[in-house]
Amino acid sequence: MSLPKYYEQKLRILEIIGTSSPGTMIPTERELAERFETSRTTVRKAIAELVVEGRLERTQGRGTFVADPKKIHVRQMTSFSQDMTGYKTDSVVLDLERVPATEEMAVHLDVPAGSTVTRLRRLRRQETEPLAIETAHLPGELSGLEAELAERGSLYATLREAFGIDISAAEDHIETALAAAGDAEVLGVDTGHPLLLVHRTAWDEHGRAAEWTRGLFRGDRFRFIARISK
Template sequence: MRSGVRVPKYWTVKQALLDQVAAGRPGTALPTERELAERFATSRTTVRQAITELVTEGRLHRTQGSGTYIAEPQRVEVQQLTSFTEDLGPDRVADRILDVRTEPADADTAGALGVTAGETLHVVERVRLVDGAPLAVETARLAGDLPGLAAELAERGSLYATLRDAYGREVAQVRDSVQSRLADPAEAELLDVETGHPLLLVRRLSHTADGRPVEWTRSVYRGDRFTFVASTHRVR
């Protein structure tokens, strides 16, 4: 992602509050706006803007006359199998590759992919374009030996087709978790929207038919251009 993006003060406060939310328990009260303004050496208006966004995203909730509290996690999970490129067709879909690299797996990613923390992963960062306009920013992490991944992906376009045709890894099952969020400055620049624009954050874990993890992906989609549809059936 391009550097040099000026981060607003309220965004710094928001990220610090997000860390507090992640480390805290649902129902825990936040300090008052005045106390937070003193802590971050900023105005109460700035603090209020950060808190309002977190309330909108469902991370915090306000109780009139009582205060602001860490909200219960809100999660929507569906199970479906789709290939972005195959769904829309190669004539409509294009990718702008930001980076293809390797990095050591952190503990959370290692757990998701069934590897050891510190094991080398392949990382693909790209902007997904539909009809020439940016729709999503995607970061996919892949375990295992994938020689020549950048060239193979450039040739085929579809990550799933690349995994299947070049490496013999057929994705048979996916698990998606979906939540709303607001665009940070870097995401806004890549998606051609304003900071704070509504986004959908989709985390996907893919498996082969025999249950081997294939892909752990984080994608943020423009909320005004993307609809997430899930089909369900009653289990009897």
């Protein structure tokens, strides 16, 4: 059975990637189409698939580059900060406000609708590269959260050390999503770029809901692994 035309070009582009260092700019679609004697549409589809797989990355106005190997993170009882241990990371607080709990928040946090919830929206980065947008919903006002968080970096460490809330269990629900225009701009990707959407509910040592977070992770930079053992 013959391979699809775009897949043949994908394999040829992979040969180029295999001999190039991360950050190397690959030829343009036009140059590749001429080299492979095929259409730009075929080359564009091959490149798009490699971008989704994390082998290439596009930078608007600059070009397409060989990507760093996709990072692998085990998401179980860990926070983003723990997942990224060993990497130079930071967080940018996009929004921090106290809001009345919606029905959805109330269900996940097991609080009365209309009660105060602290909503923290952050951009998570590795060496200034946007990786994820996390919106955490926490019961109560948590006065001084921003200052405490700035000192520690990790939300879980802040909850434990500054507020006496120790996360002891968590459950993640993971699905795929496409980047909406606003999220795409923050993450530095194209609208419609594949993302991993993670909803996490976490509980403290007393079994009380302590966090409900919606995370949008770049699909070209993350892989989630679940480990099961007897």
